[in-house]
Amino acid sequence: MSKPRIVLAYSGGLDTSVAIEWLKEHKDVEVVACAVDVGQGVDDLDEIRQRALDCGAVESVVVDAREEFAQEFIAPALRSNAMYMGKYPLVSALSRPLIVKHLVRVARETGAAGVAHGCTGKGNDQVRFEVGTMCLAPDLENLAPIREWGLTRDAAIDYANERGIPIPVKSKDSPYSIDENAWGRTAECGILEDPWAQPPEDVFERTVSIADAPDEPEEVVIGFRAGLPVTLDGREVPLAELVDELDRRAGAHGVGRIDMIEDRLVGIKSREIYECPGAITLITAHRDLEDLCLEQELAEHKRGEEGRYAQLIYNGLWWGPLKKALDAFMDEANRYVNGEVRVQLFKGHATVVGRRSEDSALYSYEMATYDEGDQFDQTLAEGFVKLWGLPLKTWAARTKAHGDEL
């Protein structure tokens, strides 16, 4: 009888390459490698596919999921202005559920008994992978070779050398732990673990430093329909491409560097460096257009739900009922978010310098103006203020009657 199969989320890096052999040796399984392109700017997908086979996988699958990532993961995150702790646009947290989806699909297609990921036991990603699998395919086993083996980097290299595993050679080995996709790039470890240390320039890849940013600002006009960007400078651009183009253009002006202390789900505080030029520019523009198009009670409520929504995704609850219900709310709230936003990219900032909406703005010149053409009836204000203040007036009178101070 053949051995049970495990589908491993394969990145092409050292850890997951070594994990193939480790799983075979310690779990007595066959390994199917599955690499998912979520816009991490991987080398050749074919090369990654072959690398997994060279490292001992029985089968190796690569999936181009860039459009799917944009449509089904970036889009809802943008509609919700999702930023964990108000700062982090959820780069890694967004890609995990998509990778899980493909792991499960490949597991079904290959009759696998389980799935495996290359996360350690200290991060959030293990949670996102495993809870995702528990939801989509509870019968599948979850394996976490790296969490289990506890190998240091050098030990992993020795392990590979002893067994003749062709370790992926990189021209320049990064001292940082990097995760990357179309929505941004994350960096941890090395000198970054000292929260006082300024991140060295070699951490960054998608943004220039402010010192090196051009002295001339660049303007970009982003057109939105139902809360999603559809045009750049008047050109219709498919979402995945639009995010890529904006990421490049904003990154060239140093937009989107984030340096933060983050609360991980596993209880640790960690220092994280992110580069999210496209995400920051789009969220900034989207928020601004919402201010133009959303009625104030809805806008206020939405702002409150956004943090909760981001937290759910961060904590690995993508497939849960509250996330689903909030998606329905976010979609409805975005129904009339139509229009254009002018954004100036300059010296590390994406600044909204103008916005308009032909058919969906709630801003009314006639209501707002202090000039000719004012249609706001100021005589109504007197009675309004009296009634608005009535509860407080009553309360204040009672407080004073008791001899207390306001």
Ligand code: ARG
């Ligand atoms: N701290 C971030 C998060 O939890 C980034 C994780 C990056 N993952 C990685 N394997 N380097 O979303």
